[in-house]
Structures are given as C-alpha cells and as structure tokens.
Amino acid sequence: xxxxxxxxxxxxxxxxxxxxxxxxxxxxxxxxxxxxxxxxxxxxxxxxxxxxxxxxxxxxxxxxxxxxxxxxxxxxxxxxxxxxxxxxxxxxxxxxxxxxxxxxxxxxxxxxxxx
Amino acid sequence: xxxxxxxxxxxxxxxxxxxxxxxxxxxxxxxxxxxxxxxxxxxxxxxxxxxxxxxxxxxxxxxxxxxxxxxxxxxxxxxxxxxxxxxxxxxxxxxxxxxxxxxxxxxxxxxx
Numbered sequence: 001x002x003x004x005x006x007x008x009x010x011x012x013x014x015x016x017x018x019x020x021x022x023x024x025x026x027x028x029x030x031x032x033x034x035x036x037x038x039x040x041x042x043x044x045x046x047x048x049x050x051x052x053x054x055x056x057x058x059x060x061x062x063x064x065x066x067x068x069x070x071x072x073x074x075x076x077x078x079x080x081x082x083x084x085x086x087x088x089x090x091x092x093x094x095x096x097x098x099x100x101x102x103x104x105x106x107x108x109x110x111x112x113x114x115x
Numbered sequence: 116x117x118x119x120x121x122x123x124x125x126x127x128x129x130x131x132x133x134x135x136x137x138x139x140x141x142x143x144x145x146x147x148x149x150x151x152x153x154x155x156x157x158x159x160x161x162x163x164x165x166x167x168x169x170x171x172x173x174x175x176x177x178x179x180x181x182x183x184x185x186x187x188x189x190x191x192x193x194x195x196x197x198x199x200x201x202x203x204x205x206x207x208x209x210x211x212x213x214x215x216x217x218x219x220x221x222x223x224x225x226x227x
Binding site for chain 1: 119121149151156157158159160161164205206212213214215216217218219220
C-alpha cells in the first residue's frame with residue numbers, strides 16, 4: 001500500500017518568503033508528526049496531530065511556524081518569512097494511534113533551502 | 116539538553132564484521148526505544164525496537180541490547196554487509212505527545 005508522501009520533495013526559496021510543505025499520511029492513520037532534520041543532526045520534533053487537533057505547539061521553533069491538518073488526513077506545515085536557519089529536511093510521520101509502541105512511518109521528506 | 120546521546124558519529128566496518136552503535140538516555144520515563152535506518156534521500160525506516168522490560172531483542176542480523184540500570188542501549192549488526200551502509204538513529208519515546216527523541220545518528224560504512 002501507499003506510504004507517507006510529502007511534497008514538494010525539494011523547495012528552494014528566498015529569505016523572507018513563505019513556504020508550505022505538505023504531508024499525506026497513510027490512510028487511516030490518526031496520529032501525524034512533523035520533525036525537522038538539520039545537516040548532521042538527529043530529528044527534532046516539531047508538532048503532533050491527533051486527528052485534526054494539535055494539543056501542544058510548543059515544539060515549533062518560532063511563531064513563524066504553523067501547521068494544520070484537515071479531514072484527519074493531509075497536513076500542511078507553513079513557514080512564514082523564511083530564514084536561512086530554516087534550511088533543513090522536514091519529515092512527516094504517521095502512526096495508527098497514539099502511544100502503544102506503534103511504529104512511526106516516515107515520508108521521504110521535503111528538503112528546504114533558504115537562500 | 117540532549118536527552119539521547121549516540122556514539123560514534125561514524126563507523127567503518129569490514130564486510131562480515133560486527134557493527135556496534137551505542138546510545139544513552141537520561142529520562143527513566145522513556146518507554147520505547149526504536150532504531151531507525153536512513154538511506155540518502157529517504158525517510159528513516161524502523162529497523163528494530165525494544166521496550167525497557169526486555170534486555171535483548173534479536174531480528175535476523177540485528178540485535179538490541181538494553182541495560183535499564185545504566186540507561187544505555189545498543190544496536191549490534193552481525194555479519195555486516197555493504198547494503199547496511201546507511202545512517203542509523205536511536206530514539207526514545209517519552210514525549211507527552213508520543214513523539215520520539217532522536218540521537219544525532221551514526222553513519223555506517225561497510226567496506227567490501
């Protein structure tokens with residue numbers, strides 16, 4: 001079956017522009033996570049959705065970052081007024097339900113480059 | 116403060132050898148410890164995982180050893196193959212939202 005998909009695969013933007021990154025989770029997965037992977041670093045947790053709800057947004061690096069999820073499916077991560085330090089690979093993962101040791105299935109990521 | 120420390124950063128092993136990657140954690144509330152494998156341009160994929168009530172788990176050539184008292188766990192890859200060359204991440208689940216906390220990764224190269 002289809003895995004987690006993300007688009008675009010690559011995004012190059014100019015400093016100060018807004019970008020939208022999209023995640024299509026595996027069908028039926030209720031939990032969705034966004035992580036950021038900077039060069040040579042591990043994955044940094046950004047935000048989690050259970051259904052359409054994000055109970056805690058404190059992992060987002062700044063107020064320029066926002067995310068939403070609609071219909072319990074597609075999620076969009078928006079970065080406003082991008083900065084060079086936002087350059088990273090943004091990964092999305094989904095899992096059938098919260099906790100209970102369920103595997104998080106990752107998408108291929110969106111590589112964001114801010115010039 | 117880094118909650119999961121991973122070492123080494125890079126590792127070179129000859130084909131057929133044993134690859135060992137170590138991780139240490141700080142928070143005793145962590146309840147699930149997966150290892151992910153990532154190839155260039157791909158997202159991480161779950162390799163093997165363990166819960167803290169088990170000291171060892173083996174799946175094929177991959178084994179996790181877990182030491183709860185020392186708050187350490189390690190991945191052993193037996194009979195390492197060139198196809199195992201990838202970046203490996205240890206992780207721990209303990210975030211309030213079920214999120215994983217990752218180590219910084221180990222780049223493994225298996226030489227033929």
